[in-house]
Amino acid sequence: MRKCLRCHAEMAENLDIKVQGGAYGIKVTQQGIFKDSLGKLNCAVCPECGYIEIYMEDTDKIKKLMKKENTVS
Numbered sequence: 009m010r011k012c013l014r015c016h017a018e019m020a021e022n023l024d025i026k027v028q029g030g031a032y033g034i035k036v037t038q039q040g041i042f043k044d045s046l047g048k049l050n051c052a053v054c055p056e057c058g059y060i061e062i063y064m065e066d067t068d069k070i071k072k073l074m075k076k077e078n079t080v081s
């Protein structure tokens with residue numbers, strides 16, 4: 009369960025993020041044009057103050073990415 013960072017109310021989770029006017033959600037990728045999405049973005053909204061938090065469902069790819077960067081340097 010996610011709590012609002014501002015007022016600590018319980019947030020509505022697992023909501024989709026969509027770009028207005030299109031069916032495409034926004035996504036996080038590595039830099040470069042043809043990089044795969046690093047994971048689906050979800051958002052949570054606080055019913056009290058309207059604060060929106062964006063988070064990733066699955067952080068495995070992010071963890072791998074960070075490991076890779078650590079071994080290179």
Ligand SMILES: [Zn+2]
Nearest residue numbers: 012015054057
């Ligand atoms: Zn709130």
